[in-house]
Amino acid sequence: MLKKTKLRHSEYYDMQRKYDELYSNNLNGNNFYKLIDIIGSEENIRLAYRNIKTNKGSNTAGVDNLTIKDIWHLNDTKIIHEVRKRLNNYQPQAVKRVLIPKEGSDKKRPLGIPTIWDRLVQQSILQVLEPICEAKFHNHSYGFRPNRSTHHALSRVVSLINIGHQHYCVDIDIKGFFDNVCHKKLLRQMWTLGIKDKSLLCVISKILKSEIEGEGIPNKGTPQGGIISPLLSNIVLNELDWWISSQWETYKPHRISTRHLGFRQYARKYTNLKCGYVVRYADDFKIMCRTYDEAQRFYHATVDFLKSRLGLEINPKKSKVVNLKKNSSVFLGFKIKVVKQGKAKFGYIAKTSMSDKAITKAKRQLKE
Numbered sequence: 295m296l297k298k299t300k301l302r303h304s305e306y307y308d309m310q311r312k313y314d315e316l317y318s319n320n321l322n323g324n325n326f327y328k329l330i331d332i333i334g335s336e337e338n339i340r341l342a343y344r345n346i347k348t349n350k351g352s353n354t355a356g357v358d359n360l361t362i363k364d365i366w367h368l369n370d371t372k373i374i375h376e377v378r379k380r381l382n383n384y385q386p387q388a389v390k391r392v393l394i395p396k397e398g399s400d401k402k403r404p405l406g407i408p409t410i411w412d413r414l415v416q417q418s419i420l421q422v423l424e425p426i427c428e429a430k431f432h433n434h435s436y437g438f439r440p441n442r443s444t445h446h447a448l449s450r451v452v453s454l455i456n457i458g459h460q461h462y463c464v465d466i467d468i469k470g471f472f473d474n475v476c477h478k479k480l481l482r483q484m485w486t487l488g489i490k491d492k493s494l495l496c497v498i499s500k501i502l503k504s505e506i507e508g509e510g511i512p513n514k515g516t517p518q519g520g521i522i523s524p525l526l527s528n529i530v531l532n533e534l535d536w537w538i539s540s541q542w543e544t545y546k547p548h549r550i551s552t553r554h555l556g557f558r559q560y561a562r563k564y565t566n567l568k569c570g571y572v573v574r575y576a577d578d579f580k581i582m583c584r585t586y587d588e589a590q591r592f593y594h595a596t597v598d599f600l601k602s603r604l605g606l607e608i609n610p611k612k613s614k615v616v617n618l619k620k621n622s623s624v625f626l627g628f629k630i631k632v633v634k635q636g637k638a639k640f641g642y643i644a645k646t647s648m649s650d651k652a653i654t655k656a657k658r659q660l661k662e
Contacts, residue, residue, distance in 0.1 A: 309337050313425040320429035320488050329491040333422050334381050339374045342417035346410075356409035357390045357507055365410060377414050384497045386412050388505040389517055406506060406517030416501065416521040423489065424525060430487050431528060432535035437576035438524035444626045447575045448646070451582065451630060454571055455618065455644040460582035461632050462589040463623045464570070466596055467612035471577040472523070473515040475530050476605045477502045480516075483529050498526075527576065530604065537599055538572040538581060541592070568592050575626055589615045618644075627652035 312332065320326070332338060346352050352362035365373065389406035396403045408416065424440070431439065436447040454460040480502070481495055489495070501522065505511050516523045516530075536544075570583045570592045581596065583589040593615050600606040616623045618632040619642065628646045635643045648656070 309341050309421070313421070316422065317425040317429045320426045323488075325488045325490045326426060327490050329422055329426075329489065330381065330493045330497075333418050333494070334378045336370075336374055338421055339377045339414070339418055340370055342377075342414055342421060343370075343373055345421075346413055346417050352410065352413070354407055355390075356407050356412070357388045358409045360410045362410060373414070376411065377418060380411060380415055381418075381497065384415065384500050386415075386500055386504040388507045389520070391507050391509065392519070403518070405519035406504075407519050408504070408521070412501075412504075413521055415497075419494070419497070420522050420525055423522075426489060427487060427525060427529060427532075431532055432539060432572070432574075434539075434572055435528060435532065435535050435574045437574065437578075438528060444575060447573055448626060448628060448630075450573045451580060451625060452644040452646065454573070454582040455630075455632055455642075458571070458582070458584075459642070460571060460584055461618050461642065462583040462586055463616045463618055463630075464581035464583065464589050464593050464596065465612070465614050465616055465623055466579065466581075466593070466600075467609040468577050468600065469607045469609045471606065472518050472527060474606055475516050475527065476514055479605065480526060480530055483533060487529065487532075498522075502526075524576070531574065531577065531579075534579075534596075534599065534604065535572055535574055537603075538570065538592070538596065541568045541570065541595075543571055568595065573625075578626065580623065580625055586615065586617065624649045624651075 316326070316332075347362055355361050368376075387409045389408055392405045392407055393402040394405055428440065434450055436442040436444070436450075477499065481499060484495060484498070501520070502516065503511050503513075504517070506517065516526045568583075568591045569585075569588050570581045573580050573582065581589070581592050583592060593613070597608055597613070600608060618630065622629040622631040624630075627649050629649050631645050632642050633645045635641045
């Protein structure tokens with residue numbers, strides 16, 4: 295759905311002011327203990343129903359074979375009552391497992407389709423959690439966030455190359471990210487973000503452990519296909535964003551005497567800080583560096599961080615350091631390479647072109 299449409303809906307149901315207040319409070323370091331009351335409010339549930347109804351996915355049935363059309367006949371009062379009843383003693387129904395083809399591969403990607411009522415519960419939760427999390431998310435995380443897109447992520451990478459001369463790229467592919475998220479770690483991360491409503495955390499825990507049709511109850515992972523899953527995945531990787539950023543971009547020297555304009559030049563020469571900038575879209579991220587040595591250090595440090603702090607493994611065959619002057623790196627459907635421009639010593643600019651997978655997909659869509 296268009297961002298402007300969502301904003302208009304939230305203003306119509308008089309919830310935008312409340313969401314702005316949640317954002318502002320978390321920005322100021324406040325904690326939240328009674329979010330379940332806001333989630334179960336009449337206005338928030340009505341807005342959730344409106345957002346679900348205008349989503350194409352609402353016509354896809356879960357294990358109960360119900361779609362949005364099957365509850366259209368219910369008035370607002372009955373819908374609000376049903377969602378509140380489920381929130382008070384939440385017991386999610388099983389998630390329907392659907393396999394869809396992976397782009398540019400013969401493999402299939404598993405999707406988990408919740409029932410329409412569970413989607414309404416998740417949408418109600420998402421609307422309240424999103425502004426809270428937005429206040430603490432890193433500025434250069436672009437996936438599944440309001441008013442951000444692949445265009446912004448690509449623009450950031452190009453800017454780092456053209457203006458920052460970051461010509462080395464750390465490519466890291468997380469192995470089966472969505473299937474390997476640690477539930478306990480995720481709930482602790484939510485607590486750290488200020489979400490301290492134990493009733494809500496209990497509901498989130500039950501969503502994570504929703505039975506998957508034909509497979510049983512998962513002990514890790516966030517099911518792709520759930521409305522709240524993209525937000526939860528961003529919460530997990532937000533810790534990675536800030537750790538990478540703290541190594542250089544947002545690092546603050548402890549000594550006042552070093553806080554001067556020449557600190558970064560001093561740090562490059564005399565400290566162990568790693569100069570690099572993260573750009574992330576969902577589980578696809580790049581770390582842009584100036585030198586090969588810095589890129590190598592970031593590569594090994596990031597692999598260690600993912601394993602020790604987040605319990606995630608990398609795919610070594612797809613993870614590497616790329617010299618963009620010699621080779622290209624694929625990001626969000628585009629090949630990115632650094633090419634010489636003019637005769638100046640530092641006359642290098644980013645050149646982008648569609649990736650092979652993106653071209654194949656475009657050709658297939660044209661034929662259809």
